[in-house]
Amino acid sequence: MILGIESTAHTLGVGIVKNGKILANVKDSYTTERGGIIPLDAAKHHKEFSGIILSKALVDAGVSLKDIKAIAFSQGPGLSPCLLEGVMFAKKLALELNVPLVPVNHCVAHLEIGKITGARDPVLLYASGANTQIIAYSGGKYRVFGETLDIGVGNFIDTFARHCGLGFPGGPKIQELASKSKNYIELPYSIKGMDVSFSGIQTKLKQMFDSKKYKLEDLSFSLQETVFAMLIESSERALAHTEKKELVLGGGVACNTRLQEMAKIMCKERGAKFYAPDNSLLVDNGTMIAFTGEMLFKAGVKIKPGSKEFEKLDILPRQRTDDVIVNWR
Ligand code: ATP
Numbered sequence: 548m549i550l551g552i553e554s555t556a557h558t559l560g561v562g563i564v565k566n567g568k569i570l571a572n573v574k575d576s577y578t579t580e581r582g583g584i585i586p587l588d589a590a591k592h593h594k595e596f597s598g599i600i601l602s603k604a605l606v607d608a609g610v611s612l613k614d615i616k617a618i619a620f621s622q623g624p625g626l627s628p629c630l631l632e633g634v635m636f637a638k639k640l641a642l643e644l645n646v647p648l649v650p651v652n653h654c655v656a657h658l659e660i661g662k663i664t665g666a667r668d669p670v671l672l673y674a675s676g677a678n679t680q681i682i683a684y685s686g687g688k689y690r691v692f693g694e695t696l697d698i699g700v701g702n703f704i705d706t707f708a709r710h711c712g713l714g715f716p717g718g719p720k721i722q723e724l725a726s727k728s729k730n731y732i733e734l735p736y737s738i739k740g741m742d743v744s745f746s747g748i749q750t751k752l753k754q755m756f757d758s759k760k761y762k763l764e765d766l767s768f769s770l771q772e773t774v775f776a777m778l779i780e781s782s783e784r785a786l787a788h789t790e791k792k793e794l795v796l797g798g799g800v801a802c803n804t805r806l807q808e809m810a811k812i813m814c815k816e817r818g819a820k821f822y823a824p825d826n827s828l829l830v831d832n833g834t835m836i837a838f839t840g841e842m843l844f845k846a847g848v849k850i851k852p853g854s855k856e857f858e859k860l861d862i863l864p865r866q867r868t869d870d871v872i873v874n875w876r
């Protein structure tokens with residue numbers, strides 16, 4: 548039984564997994580009425596909630612701490628103060644229980660949890676706040692086939708939402724507004740090969756909003772149609788290039804029903820299978836860390852308390868998906 552801790556950004560999550568089965572998935576997220584994430588405040592949130600979230604996860608799973616065989620945690624990428632809270636929490640628990648730590652890459656965990664839906668060797672469209680990547684396994688590594696050249700699609704949506712006074716997170720609010728419109732206003736469409744960029748579209752949208760000539764519903768609708776089409780186009784190219792037949796969604800933006808619909812249509816048209824885990828597994832969560840951690844643990848990744856490695860174990864705020872050595876497949 549593996550316990551997983553997620554703390555890379557706004558969410559503190561604890562998940563418990565045994566043999567690929569989810570026993571608990573508990574989380575609490577730092578949110579704001581206006582303005583974006585303040586990393587130190589998010590870290591404070593994680594510290595404050597660690598005890599409560601842990602207890603709740605144990606209750607949900609119906610287990611006690613002594614049943615836990617290892618502690619997996621998100622080592623990176625993410626916001627340093629938040630990652631630090633996570634690794635301290637993980638080390639404290641590992642020492643208390645005298646069980647090993649298993650460091651997990653957050654992005655890889657978004658991909659691996661897709662396997663819970665039955666996908667075996669998918670292309671992942673990973674669309675979250677800070678990250679936007681098209682990832683697939685090839686030649687011993689998870690490789691990034693396409694990615695954003697500037698900001699993540701979630702941050703892009705959140706920034707625009709904040710500009711319009713909608714608060715954080717903006718994704719669900721923009722989706723709600725978009726559902727009230729069918730009026731497409733042309734926006735820049737920015738894709739180069741399999742890479743995408745959002746800053747030009749951002750500038751344009753802000754200008755349009757400030758001009759007061761457009762309805763926010765129409766701008767929200769056009770935003771979704773444009774940037775989701777870019778993500779789907781890039782995913783389709785990756786499917787064609789890798790000759791893989793499965794697409795998995797991951798990341799908070801993948802909760803968007805319009806993005807899911809577009810992905811489904813594209814997959815159907817090219818005879819690929821579409822998978823999206825439950826929303827509770829798409830957003831940041833401790834369960835994907837426990838789930839991936841269990842695979843690593845079974846492959847021999849165990850950092851025992853008292854070892855030099857344990858003392859030295861640190862966060863990796865800028866760790867890249869393709870830096871990860873994949874020894875569990
Ligand atoms: P990561 O650390 O992996 O980059 P993250 O920390 O930003 O991710 P996630 O929980 O994966 O966290 O994603 C949060 C993002 O998802 C936010 O930008 C939020 O606006 C967006 N989001 C959530 N629901 C929706 C939705 N229905 N439509 C669009 N975006 C959404």
Ligand code: FE2
Pocket residue numbers: 653657675798799830831
């Ligand atoms: Fe994430």
